[in-house]
Amino acid sequence: MTRREAQEILLSCRPGREPADDPQVTASLELTRTDPELGAWYEQHRAWDAAIRQKMRAIPVPADLKYEILSGRKIVTGPAHWWTRRAALLAAAAVLALLLTLAVMLLKPRHSVPDTFAEFRTNVIAIALREYKMDLQTNDMGQIRTYLAMHGAPADYVTPPATDKLKLVGCGVLKWQGKPVSMVCFEDKGARGIWLFAIKAAYWKDRPGTQPEFQKVFSCPAASWSEGNIIYVLAGDTKEPELRKLL
Amino acid sequence: MGSRPDFEVLVDRYYAALFRFALSLTRKESDARDLTQQTFWLWARKGHQLHDPGKVKSWLFTTLHREFLQGQRRSTRFPHHELEEVPEEIPSVPSTMVNDLDAGIAVECLGRIDPLFQAPVALFYLEDHSYQEIADVLGIPLGTVKSRIARGIAQLQKVVLERQKGRRS
Numbered sequence: 001m002t003r004r005e006a007q008e009i010l011l012s013c014r015p016g017r018e019p020a021d022d023p024q025v026t027a028s029l030e031l032t033r034t035d036p037e038l039g040a041w042y043e044q045h046r047a048w049d050a051a052i053r054q055k056m057r058a059i060p061v062p063a064d065l066k067y068e069i070l071s072g073r074k075i076v077t078g079p080a081h082w083w084t085r086r087a088a089l090l091a092a093a094a095v096l097a098l099l100l101t102l103a104v105m106l107l108k109p110r111h112s113v114p115d116t117f118a119e120f121r122t123n124v125i126a127i128a129l130r131e132y133k134m135d136l137q138t139n140d141m142g143q144i145r146t147y148l149a150m151h152g153a154p155a156d157y158v159t160p161p162a163t164d165k166l167k168l169v170g171c172g173v174l175k176w177q178g179k180p181v182s183m184v185c186f187e188d189k190g191a192r193g194i195w196l197f198a199i200k201a202a203y204w205k206d207r208p209g210t211q212p213e214f215q216k217v218f219s220c221p222a223a224s225w226s227e228g229n230i231i232y233v234l235a236g237d238t239k240e241p242e243l244r245k246l247l
Numbered sequence: 248m249g250s251r252p253d254f255e256v257l258v259d260r261y262y263a264a265l266f267r268f269a270l271s272l273t274r275k276e277s278d279a280r281d282l283t284q285q286t287f288w289l290w291a292r293k294g295h296q297l298h299d300p301g302k303v304k305s306w307l308f309t310t311l312h313r314e315f316l317q318g319q320r321r322s323t324r325f326p327h328h329e330l331e332e333v334p335e336e337i338p339s340v341p342s343t344m345v346n347d348l349d350a351g352i353a354v355e356c357l358g359r360i361d362p363l364f365q366a367p368v369a370l371f372y373l374e375d376h377s378y379q380e381i382a383d384v385l386g387i388p389l390g391t392v393k394s395r396i397a398r399g400i401a402q403l404q405k406v407v408l409e410r411q412k413g414r415r416s
Binding site: 008009011012014041044045047048051052053055056057058059060062065066068069070129134187188190191192193237 | 254255258259262263266267270271276280283284287339340341345346348349350351353354357363369371372373386387388389390391393394396397400401403404
């Protein structure tokens, strides 16, 4: 283990409360005892942790907030922000929907987001990274296929052979331009998320070929390929060589 | 499995922690207040659907985070920027530098790190959430929680260092 790897592991731990059952953490802590430079860094990190924690917990809370919540005052009188103006928004949305329906019939507007494979790939990976929620949590691929089929998403996908070495954790159904997208979720040995997306779409000009093509989307490596009438994207919170091993 | 907690007890127990989490996400007091109230309002309407009283805390933080994300989604598209890896050189920040910060500036510094890392780091520092609880609140795997906390803290340290250097020059 290198000094840098140890630092990265220790950054995610609460100093003084490191998990005793994690061999990587134990090895990192051992290194702080044998590597003076790392030891000094860790001492300073412990002090940083205590100081920043104390600052964050000192964020003042408005004195009347509890009263407002309990009295439901702002909720009753009409909130001022987007997440609480539901009723007004719903009414406005109903009127808008009516107008839009008429406009669609007359103008047939195009989607604001280009319907390309590149946009699709970026969008689904962004969703997995930022709002990752599984609709079904199970390690049973049969249940996953049934669930996806019930929700109109591709269920006859072919998983890359080496993904059977990963832990299957569940699935979700996403939407792209109104079309259902299957998201099959795995975890690697480090419990990092790996996602296989599958969509039935044959019309994209920039659709990938049958051999996997690799790109980096945000910080994630992603592999894309077509097989039959399904287009696949395999991406994960991992490094590209690790992803390549799965294909 | 215990009984359902009384609303007032629940507010008393969690409103401050929820407000601080909301402020770390929105960085505006008025928005954080509304988000906290909205969370309890949703609890009042839907909390009865939760069968396990042991998961109330997780439900509240998950709901607040989801409401925040929904608001974000309405107003912005996903930004197309690269996420930063952990910097080559992990900075070492003297604790005296942190002592110079007040809570407001600490939140401001947190707001300058990548949005993807803000919530995990806030939950890591604000409350004694376990890694599993953070994973449940954010709906991401355990390993991802740890790597996002590590990356987020490294970014936060960089922001604090740069801020302090800027003040000196």
